[in-house]
Amino acid sequence: MTQNHPFHLVTKSPWPIITSFNIMTMLTGMVMWTTMKKMETLILGTILTTICSMMWWRDVVRESTFQGNHTKMVTKGIKLGMILFITSEVMFFFSFFWSFFHSSLSPNIEIGMNWPPKSIKPFNPMEVPLLNTIILLSSGVSITWAHQAILLNKLNKANKSILITVLLGIYFTILQKWEYSESSFTIADSIYGSTFYMMTGFHGLHVIIGTIFLAVCFSRSKNMHFSLKHHMGFEAAAWYWHFVDVVWLFLYISVYWWGK
Incomplete structure (x- = not known):
């Protein structure tokens, strides 16, 4: 489908909402680490945030470099x-x-x-x-x-x-x-x-x-x-x-x- 304007209408993406939940998990884990010395939640949140960030960056790179949307x-x-x-x-x-x-x-x-x-x-x-x-x-x-x-x-x-x-x-x-x-x-x-x-x-x-x-x-x-x-x-x-x-x-x- 062609478009007659120079703007990029971003397609639907799951990464913003998922990443926000993962960041909340990471920050909760940081509080647990500093107060109760438990690092499990912090490690889990950090890993999930990293994975989602990589997926999000991959999509942005694809839009800019290969699809020519930028x-x-x-x-x-x-x-x-x-x-x-x-x-x-x-x-x-x-x-x-x-x-x-x-x-x-x-x-x-x-x-x-x-x-x-x-x-x-x-x-x-x-x-x-x-x-x-x-x-x-x-x-x-x-x-x-x-x-x-x-x-x-x-x-x-x-x-x-x-x-x-x-x-x-x-x-x-x-x-x-x-x-x-x-x-x-x-x-x-x-x-x-x-x-x-x-x-x-x-x-x-x-x-x-x-x-x-x-x-x-x-x-x-x-x-x-x-x-x-x-x-x-x-x-x-x-x-x-x-x-x-x-x-x-x-x-x-x-x-x-x-x-x-």
């Missing part, structure tokens, strides 16, 4: 949606920075009118945090290299640079996990511990999501899904990764260096 008008809408999503993420982190500066610029008497609180031994910003900063800045360079390679239709170079970015993202996550294991304070140690782990923890979660996003793009690029004029999936991943980079710069300067 016209210029549809791509324009997707770009706007990604911009609004990143804007909402900016507001999300803005609330955490607000909390951090509210407590650090005017420490109240409950934490000894001192920042960091007297019992807290903060991380040295010249050690692992600086290394992580270099890693993320390097990944920003490699993802930009990948974008330019796609625009020049040099897909082999694009594959290499996307893979480098994914590996740097994994390296960053490993170092962040190691830093947490070496920490002398926990999320329960005053407002400093709460804001530190909420800000760095949610940023770490975004790094993991961005790494998965780029890994999917690497697989698609290897399968020749991108061209110099049609690579919106990669472009969205690159925007997201640059957002993650910028947030980390603010985190490093504010929490690790200034807040020391």
